[in-house]
Amino acid sequence: MKRRDFIKKSVFAVGSTLLAGSAMESLAAMSIDDEVSDSNESKQDKMKIVVLTGSPRRNGNSAYLAEQFIKGAQEKGHEVYRFDCAFKQVEPCRACNRCGMDGPCIFNDDFSELRPHLIEADMVVFATPMYYFGISAQMKRVIDRFYAINGRIKGHYKKAAYLMTYANTAKSDAEPMLLHYRTMMDYLGWESVGEVVAPGxxxxxSVHNTDYGDKAYRLGKSL
Structure with a gap:
Protein backbone atom coordinates (compact mmCIF):
# COMPACT_ATOMS: atom_id res chain seq x y z
CA MET A 1 0.00 0.00 0.00
CA LYS A 2 1.27 3.41 -0.89
CA ARG A 3 2.12 5.72 1.98
CA ARG A 4 -0.41 8.37 0.83
CA ASP A 5 -3.27 5.82 0.61
CA PHE A 6 -2.36 4.41 4.02
CA ILE A 7 -2.51 7.87 5.61
CA LYS A 8 -5.92 8.60 3.98
CA LYS A 9 -7.41 5.32 5.21
CA SER A 10 -5.99 5.80 8.70
CA VAL A 11 -7.43 9.32 8.97
CA PHE A 12 -10.82 8.08 7.68
CA ALA A 13 -10.88 5.23 10.21
CA VAL A 14 -10.03 7.55 13.11
CA GLY A 15 -12.65 10.06 11.95
CA SER A 16 -15.31 7.34 11.68
CA THR A 17 -14.48 6.09 15.15
CA LEU A 18 -14.75 9.58 16.59
CA LEU A 19 -18.06 10.19 14.84
CA ALA A 20 -19.42 6.87 16.04
CA GLY A 21 -18.30 7.62 19.57
CA SER A 22 -19.87 11.05 19.41
CA ALA A 23 -23.11 9.58 18.13
CA MET A 24 -23.16 6.99 20.92
CA GLU A 25 -22.55 9.70 23.50
CA SER A 26 -25.38 11.75 22.00
CA LEU A 27 -27.72 8.76 22.09
CA ALA A 28 -26.73 8.01 25.67
CA ALA A 29 -27.32 11.63 26.65
CA MET A 30 -30.71 11.58 24.91
CA SER A 31 -31.59 8.37 26.73
CA ILE A 32 -30.64 9.88 30.09
CA ASP A 33 -32.57 13.06 29.27
CA ASP A 34 -35.62 10.97 28.34
CA GLU A 35 -35.39 9.03 31.60
CA VAL A 36 -35.11 12.24 33.63
CA SER A 37 -38.01 13.74 31.67
CA ASP A 38 -40.16 10.65 32.22
CA SER A 39 -39.25 10.66 35.91
CA ASN A 40 -40.16 14.34 36.26
CA GLU A 41 -43.43 13.84 34.40
CA SER A 42 -44.23 10.85 36.62
CA LYS A 43 -43.63 12.92 39.75
CA GLN A 44 -45.71 15.78 38.38
CA ASP A 45 -48.58 13.46 37.44
CA LYS A 46 -48.64 11.70 40.80
CA MET A 47 -51.57 12.90 42.88
CA LYS A 48 -52.55 12.78 46.52
CA ILE A 49 -56.08 11.40 46.59
CA VAL A 50 -58.46 11.30 49.55
CA VAL A 51 -61.25 8.73 49.32
CA LEU A 52 -64.17 9.19 51.70
CA THR A 53 -66.49 6.22 52.20
CA GLY A 54 -69.91 6.64 53.79
CA SER A 55 -71.26 3.13 54.27
CA PRO A 56 -71.43 1.55 57.74
CA ARG A 57 -71.24 -1.87 56.03
CA ARG A 58 -67.59 -2.79 55.66
CA ASN A 59 -68.40 -5.00 52.68
CA GLY A 60 -71.07 -2.72 51.31
CA ASN A 61 -71.63 -1.96 47.65
CA SER A 62 -70.32 1.62 47.73
CA ALA A 63 -67.29 0.43 49.70
CA TYR A 64 -66.58 -2.01 46.87
CA LEU A 65 -66.70 0.79 44.31
CA ALA A 66 -64.25 2.75 46.48
CA GLU A 67 -61.91 -0.25 46.65
CA GLN A 68 -61.97 -0.68 42.88
CA PHE A 69 -61.32 3.01 42.31
CA ILE A 70 -58.40 2.90 44.75
CA LYS A 71 -56.98 -0.16 43.00
CA GLY A 72 -56.97 1.64 39.67
CA ALA A 73 -55.54 4.86 41.09
CA GLN A 74 -52.73 3.08 42.95
CA GLU A 75 -51.81 1.06 39.86
CA LYS A 76 -51.40 4.40 38.10
CA GLY A 77 -48.96 5.46 40.84
CA HIS A 78 -51.16 7.83 42.83
CA GLU A 79 -51.03 8.11 46.62
CA VAL A 80 -54.39 7.29 48.23
CA TYR A 81 -55.59 8.07 51.74
CA ARG A 82 -58.86 6.35 52.66
CA PHE A 83 -61.12 7.67 55.40
CA ASP A 84 -64.07 5.45 56.37
CA CYS A 85 -66.52 7.98 57.78
CA ALA A 86 -68.75 5.38 59.45
CA PHE A 87 -65.89 3.93 61.49
CA LYS A 88 -64.45 7.22 62.70
CA GLN A 89 -65.50 9.40 65.59
CA VAL A 90 -66.55 12.65 63.97
CA GLU A 91 -68.91 15.01 65.76
CA PRO A 92 -71.50 16.89 63.71
CA CYS A 93 -70.92 20.59 63.16
CA ARG A 94 -72.58 22.67 65.92
CA ALA A 95 -72.58 25.96 64.00
CA CYS A 96 -70.66 27.69 66.80
CA ASN A 97 -68.44 29.42 64.21
CA ARG A 98 -65.49 29.23 66.60
CA CYS A 99 -63.34 28.09 63.64
CA GLY A 100 -64.22 31.16 61.60
CA MET A 101 -64.30 28.89 58.52
CA ASP A 102 -60.51 28.67 58.61
CA GLY A 103 -59.27 27.63 62.01
CA PRO A 104 -59.26 24.93 64.69
CA CYS A 105 -62.55 23.22 65.47
CA ILE A 106 -63.83 22.96 69.06
CA PHE A 107 -63.88 19.17 68.64
CA ASN A 108 -60.66 17.19 68.88
CA ASP A 109 -61.89 14.05 67.16
CA ASP A 110 -60.96 11.94 64.14
CA PHE A 111 -61.63 14.79 61.73
CA SER A 112 -58.29 16.18 62.96
CA GLU A 113 -56.69 13.15 61.30
CA LEU A 114 -58.47 13.82 58.01
CA ARG A 115 -58.07 17.59 57.99
CA PRO A 116 -54.45 17.90 56.69
CA HIS A 117 -55.07 15.25 54.04
CA LEU A 118 -58.06 17.17 52.70
CA ILE A 119 -56.10 20.42 52.55
CA GLU A 120 -53.14 18.84 50.75
CA ALA A 121 -55.19 16.60 48.45
CA ASP A 122 -55.12 16.99 44.69
CA MET A 123 -58.35 15.02 44.48
CA VAL A 124 -61.24 14.05 46.77
CA VAL A 125 -63.53 11.10 46.05
CA PHE A 126 -66.93 10.59 47.68
CA ALA A 127 -68.30 7.03 47.86
CA THR A 128 -71.71 6.69 49.48
CA PRO A 129 -74.86 4.59 49.42
CA MET A 130 -78.27 6.22 49.13
CA TYR A 131 -79.92 6.42 52.53
CA TYR A 132 -83.50 7.61 52.37
CA PHE A 133 -82.82 9.50 49.12
CA GLY A 134 -79.67 11.23 50.38
CA ILE A 135 -76.03 10.59 51.17
CA SER A 136 -75.36 8.61 54.35
CA ALA A 137 -75.45 10.49 57.65
CA GLN A 138 -71.95 9.22 58.40
CA MET A 139 -70.55 10.97 55.35
CA LYS A 140 -72.71 14.07 55.75
CA ARG A 141 -71.32 14.86 59.19
CA VAL A 142 -67.78 14.71 57.75
CA ILE A 143 -68.70 16.98 54.84
CA ASP A 144 -70.34 19.44 57.25
CA ARG A 145 -67.02 19.69 59.08
CA PHE A 146 -65.43 20.97 55.85
CA TYR A 147 -66.70 24.30 57.17
CA ALA A 148 -63.69 24.57 59.51
CA ILE A 149 -61.25 24.36 56.58
CA ASN A 150 -63.36 26.27 54.08
CA GLY A 151 -60.70 28.95 53.65
CA ARG A 152 -58.12 26.27 52.80
CA ILE A 153 -60.15 24.29 50.26
CA LYS A 154 -62.62 26.67 48.61
CA GLY A 155 -61.18 28.15 45.44
CA HIS A 156 -58.11 25.89 45.70
CA TYR A 157 -58.31 23.69 42.63
CA LYS A 158 -58.86 20.00 43.21
CA LYS A 159 -60.27 17.19 41.17
CA ALA A 160 -63.20 15.17 42.49
CA ALA A 161 -65.26 12.07 41.73
CA TYR A 162 -68.52 10.63 42.98
CA LEU A 163 -69.35 6.95 43.51
CA MET A 164 -72.85 6.05 44.67
CA THR A 165 -75.08 3.01 44.99
CA TYR A 166 -78.79 2.65 45.56
CA ALA A 167 -81.45 -0.03 45.65
CA ASN A 168 -83.97 1.60 43.34
CA THR A 169 -83.56 1.71 39.57
CA ALA A 170 -85.18 5.01 38.61
CA LYS A 171 -82.61 7.56 37.47
CA SER A 172 -84.72 10.36 38.90
CA ASP A 173 -84.20 8.96 42.40
CA ALA A 174 -80.46 9.59 42.12
CA GLU A 175 -80.77 13.16 40.86
CA PRO A 176 -81.04 14.89 44.29
CA MET A 177 -77.78 13.30 45.45
CA LEU A 178 -76.02 14.13 42.21
CA LEU A 179 -77.30 17.70 42.37
CA HIS A 180 -75.96 18.02 45.92
CA TYR A 181 -72.54 16.80 44.82
CA ARG A 182 -72.42 19.02 41.74
CA THR A 183 -73.57 22.07 43.68
CA MET A 184 -70.84 21.45 46.24
CA MET A 185 -68.24 21.18 43.47
CA ASP A 186 -69.43 24.47 41.97
CA TYR A 187 -69.16 26.16 45.35
CA LEU A 188 -65.69 24.80 46.11
CA GLY A 189 -64.40 25.42 42.61
CA TRP A 190 -63.34 21.79 42.19
CA GLU A 191 -63.46 19.88 38.91
CA SER A 192 -65.55 16.72 38.86
CA VAL A 193 -63.79 14.21 36.62
CA GLY A 194 -66.24 11.33 36.92
CA GLU A 195 -69.37 9.86 38.43
CA VAL A 196 -70.21 6.17 38.83
CA VAL A 197 -73.85 5.64 39.76
CA ALA A 198 -74.91 2.05 40.45
CA PRO A 199 -78.68 1.50 40.67
CA GLY A 200 -80.46 -1.72 41.60
CA SER A 206 -74.89 -7.40 44.83
CA VAL A 207 -72.78 -4.81 42.98
CA HIS A 208 -70.31 -7.62 42.24
CA ASN A 209 -72.81 -8.92 39.68
CA THR A 210 -72.60 -5.68 37.68
CA ASP A 211 -69.96 -3.82 35.68
CA TYR A 212 -69.96 -0.81 38.02
CA GLY A 213 -66.90 -2.07 39.88
CA ASP A 214 -65.01 -2.13 36.59
CA LYS A 215 -66.22 1.40 35.82
CA ALA A 216 -64.89 2.62 39.18
CA TYR A 217 -61.59 0.83 38.55
CA ARG A 218 -61.23 2.36 35.10
CA LEU A 219 -62.03 5.81 36.49
CA GLY A 220 -59.18 5.45 38.99
CA LYS A 221 -56.84 4.08 36.33
CA SER A 222 -57.67 6.94 33.93
CA LEU A 223 -56.32 9.68 36.20
Whole structure:
Protein backbone atom coordinates (compact mmCIF):
# COMPACT_ATOMS: atom_id res chain seq x y z
CA MET A 1 0.00 0.00 0.00
CA LYS A 2 1.27 3.41 -0.89
CA ARG A 3 2.12 5.72 1.98
CA ARG A 4 -0.41 8.37 0.83
CA ASP A 5 -3.27 5.82 0.61
CA PHE A 6 -2.36 4.41 4.02
CA ILE A 7 -2.51 7.87 5.61
CA LYS A 8 -5.92 8.60 3.98
CA LYS A 9 -7.41 5.32 5.21
CA SER A 10 -5.99 5.80 8.70
CA VAL A 11 -7.43 9.32 8.97
CA PHE A 12 -10.82 8.08 7.68
CA ALA A 13 -10.88 5.23 10.21
CA VAL A 14 -10.03 7.55 13.11
CA GLY A 15 -12.65 10.06 11.95
CA SER A 16 -15.31 7.34 11.68
CA THR A 17 -14.48 6.09 15.15
CA LEU A 18 -14.75 9.58 16.59
CA LEU A 19 -18.06 10.19 14.84
CA ALA A 20 -19.42 6.87 16.04
CA GLY A 21 -18.30 7.62 19.57
CA SER A 22 -19.87 11.05 19.41
CA ALA A 23 -23.11 9.58 18.13
CA MET A 24 -23.16 6.99 20.92
CA GLU A 25 -22.55 9.70 23.50
CA SER A 26 -25.38 11.75 22.00
CA LEU A 27 -27.72 8.76 22.09
CA ALA A 28 -26.73 8.01 25.67
CA ALA A 29 -27.32 11.63 26.65
CA MET A 30 -30.71 11.58 24.91
CA SER A 31 -31.59 8.37 26.73
CA ILE A 32 -30.64 9.88 30.09
CA ASP A 33 -32.57 13.06 29.27
CA ASP A 34 -35.62 10.97 28.34
CA GLU A 35 -35.39 9.03 31.60
CA VAL A 36 -35.11 12.24 33.63
CA SER A 37 -38.01 13.74 31.67
CA ASP A 38 -40.16 10.65 32.22
CA SER A 39 -39.25 10.66 35.91
CA ASN A 40 -40.16 14.34 36.26
CA GLU A 41 -43.43 13.84 34.40
CA SER A 42 -44.23 10.85 36.62
CA LYS A 43 -43.63 12.92 39.75
CA GLN A 44 -45.71 15.78 38.38
CA ASP A 45 -48.58 13.46 37.44
CA LYS A 46 -48.64 11.70 40.80
CA MET A 47 -51.57 12.90 42.88
CA LYS A 48 -52.55 12.78 46.52
CA ILE A 49 -56.08 11.40 46.59
CA VAL A 50 -58.46 11.30 49.55
CA VAL A 51 -61.25 8.73 49.32
CA LEU A 52 -64.17 9.19 51.70
CA THR A 53 -66.49 6.22 52.20
CA GLY A 54 -69.91 6.64 53.79
CA SER A 55 -71.26 3.13 54.27
CA PRO A 56 -71.43 1.55 57.74
CA ARG A 57 -71.24 -1.87 56.03
CA ARG A 58 -67.59 -2.79 55.66
CA ASN A 59 -68.40 -5.00 52.68
CA GLY A 60 -71.07 -2.72 51.31
CA ASN A 61 -71.63 -1.96 47.65
CA SER A 62 -70.32 1.62 47.73
CA ALA A 63 -67.29 0.43 49.70
CA TYR A 64 -66.58 -2.01 46.87
CA LEU A 65 -66.70 0.79 44.31
CA ALA A 66 -64.25 2.75 46.48
CA GLU A 67 -61.91 -0.25 46.65
CA GLN A 68 -61.97 -0.68 42.88
CA PHE A 69 -61.32 3.01 42.31
CA ILE A 70 -58.40 2.90 44.75
CA LYS A 71 -56.98 -0.16 43.00
CA GLY A 72 -56.97 1.64 39.67
CA ALA A 73 -55.54 4.86 41.09
CA GLN A 74 -52.73 3.08 42.95
CA GLU A 75 -51.81 1.06 39.86
CA LYS A 76 -51.40 4.40 38.10
CA GLY A 77 -48.96 5.46 40.84
CA HIS A 78 -51.16 7.83 42.83
CA GLU A 79 -51.03 8.11 46.62
CA VAL A 80 -54.39 7.29 48.23
CA TYR A 81 -55.59 8.07 51.74
CA ARG A 82 -58.86 6.35 52.66
CA PHE A 83 -61.12 7.67 55.40
CA ASP A 84 -64.07 5.45 56.37
CA CYS A 85 -66.52 7.98 57.78
CA ALA A 86 -68.75 5.38 59.45
CA PHE A 87 -65.89 3.93 61.49
CA LYS A 88 -64.45 7.22 62.70
CA GLN A 89 -65.50 9.40 65.59
CA VAL A 90 -66.55 12.65 63.97
CA GLU A 91 -68.91 15.01 65.76
CA PRO A 92 -71.50 16.89 63.71
CA CYS A 93 -70.92 20.59 63.16
CA ARG A 94 -72.58 22.67 65.92
CA ALA A 95 -72.58 25.96 64.00
CA CYS A 96 -70.66 27.69 66.80
CA ASN A 97 -68.44 29.42 64.21
CA ARG A 98 -65.49 29.23 66.60
CA CYS A 99 -63.34 28.09 63.64
CA GLY A 100 -64.22 31.16 61.60
CA MET A 101 -64.30 28.89 58.52
CA ASP A 102 -60.51 28.67 58.61
CA GLY A 103 -59.27 27.63 62.01
CA PRO A 104 -59.26 24.93 64.69
CA CYS A 105 -62.55 23.22 65.47
CA ILE A 106 -63.83 22.96 69.06
CA PHE A 107 -63.88 19.17 68.64
CA ASN A 108 -60.66 17.19 68.88
CA ASP A 109 -61.89 14.05 67.16
CA ASP A 110 -60.96 11.94 64.14
CA PHE A 111 -61.63 14.79 61.73
CA SER A 112 -58.29 16.18 62.96
CA GLU A 113 -56.69 13.15 61.30
CA LEU A 114 -58.47 13.82 58.01
CA ARG A 115 -58.07 17.59 57.99
CA PRO A 116 -54.45 17.90 56.69
CA HIS A 117 -55.07 15.25 54.04
CA LEU A 118 -58.06 17.17 52.70
CA ILE A 119 -56.10 20.42 52.55
CA GLU A 120 -53.14 18.84 50.75
CA ALA A 121 -55.19 16.60 48.45
CA ASP A 122 -55.12 16.99 44.69
CA MET A 123 -58.35 15.02 44.48
CA VAL A 124 -61.24 14.05 46.77
CA VAL A 125 -63.53 11.10 46.05
CA PHE A 126 -66.93 10.59 47.68
CA ALA A 127 -68.30 7.03 47.86
CA THR A 128 -71.71 6.69 49.48
CA PRO A 129 -74.86 4.59 49.42
CA MET A 130 -78.27 6.22 49.13
CA TYR A 131 -79.92 6.42 52.53
CA TYR A 132 -83.50 7.61 52.37
CA PHE A 133 -82.82 9.50 49.12
CA GLY A 134 -79.67 11.23 50.38
CA ILE A 135 -76.03 10.59 51.17
CA SER A 136 -75.36 8.61 54.35
CA ALA A 137 -75.45 10.49 57.65
CA GLN A 138 -71.95 9.22 58.40
CA MET A 139 -70.55 10.97 55.35
CA LYS A 140 -72.71 14.07 55.75
CA ARG A 141 -71.32 14.86 59.19
CA VAL A 142 -67.78 14.71 57.75
CA ILE A 143 -68.70 16.98 54.84
CA ASP A 144 -70.34 19.44 57.25
CA ARG A 145 -67.02 19.69 59.08
CA PHE A 146 -65.43 20.97 55.85
CA TYR A 147 -66.70 24.30 57.17
CA ALA A 148 -63.69 24.57 59.51
CA ILE A 149 -61.25 24.36 56.58
CA ASN A 150 -63.36 26.27 54.08
CA GLY A 151 -60.70 28.95 53.65
CA ARG A 152 -58.12 26.27 52.80
CA ILE A 153 -60.15 24.29 50.26
CA LYS A 154 -62.62 26.67 48.61
CA GLY A 155 -61.18 28.15 45.44
CA HIS A 156 -58.11 25.89 45.70
CA TYR A 157 -58.31 23.69 42.63
CA LYS A 158 -58.86 20.00 43.21
CA LYS A 159 -60.27 17.19 41.17
CA ALA A 160 -63.20 15.17 42.49
CA ALA A 161 -65.26 12.07 41.73
CA TYR A 162 -68.52 10.63 42.98
CA LEU A 163 -69.35 6.95 43.51
CA MET A 164 -72.85 6.05 44.67
CA THR A 165 -75.08 3.01 44.99
CA TYR A 166 -78.79 2.65 45.56
CA ALA A 167 -81.45 -0.03 45.65
CA ASN A 168 -83.97 1.60 43.34
CA THR A 169 -83.56 1.71 39.57
CA ALA A 170 -85.18 5.01 38.61
CA LYS A 171 -82.61 7.56 37.47
CA SER A 172 -84.72 10.36 38.90
CA ASP A 173 -84.20 8.96 42.40
CA ALA A 174 -80.46 9.59 42.12
CA GLU A 175 -80.77 13.16 40.86
CA PRO A 176 -81.04 14.89 44.29
CA MET A 177 -77.78 13.30 45.45
CA LEU A 178 -76.02 14.13 42.21
CA LEU A 179 -77.30 17.70 42.37
CA HIS A 180 -75.96 18.02 45.92
CA TYR A 181 -72.54 16.80 44.82
CA ARG A 182 -72.42 19.02 41.74
CA THR A 183 -73.57 22.07 43.68
CA MET A 184 -70.84 21.45 46.24
CA MET A 185 -68.24 21.18 43.47
CA ASP A 186 -69.43 24.47 41.97
CA TYR A 187 -69.16 26.16 45.35
CA LEU A 188 -65.69 24.80 46.11
CA GLY A 189 -64.40 25.42 42.61
CA TRP A 190 -63.34 21.79 42.19
CA GLU A 191 -63.46 19.88 38.91
CA SER A 192 -65.55 16.72 38.86
CA VAL A 193 -63.79 14.21 36.62
CA GLY A 194 -66.24 11.33 36.92
CA GLU A 195 -69.37 9.86 38.43
CA VAL A 196 -70.21 6.17 38.83
CA VAL A 197 -73.85 5.64 39.76
CA ALA A 198 -74.91 2.05 40.45
CA PRO A 199 -78.68 1.50 40.67
CA GLY A 200 -80.46 -1.72 41.60
CA UNK A 201 -77.95 -2.87 44.24
CA UNK A 202 -79.41 -3.44 47.68
CA UNK A 203 -78.03 -6.47 49.47
CA UNK A 204 -74.37 -6.40 50.41
CA UNK A 205 -72.23 -7.63 47.54
CA SER A 206 -74.89 -7.40 44.83
CA VAL A 207 -72.78 -4.81 42.98
CA HIS A 208 -70.31 -7.62 42.24
CA ASN A 209 -72.81 -8.92 39.68
CA THR A 210 -72.60 -5.68 37.68
CA ASP A 211 -69.96 -3.82 35.68
CA TYR A 212 -69.96 -0.81 38.02
CA GLY A 213 -66.90 -2.07 39.88
CA ASP A 214 -65.01 -2.13 36.59
CA LYS A 215 -66.22 1.40 35.82
CA ALA A 216 -64.89 2.62 39.18
CA TYR A 217 -61.59 0.83 38.55
CA ARG A 218 -61.23 2.36 35.10
CA LEU A 219 -62.03 5.81 36.49
CA GLY A 220 -59.18 5.45 38.99
CA LYS A 221 -56.84 4.08 36.33
CA SER A 222 -57.67 6.94 33.93
CA LEU A 223 -56.32 9.68 36.20
Missing amino acids: VWTAG
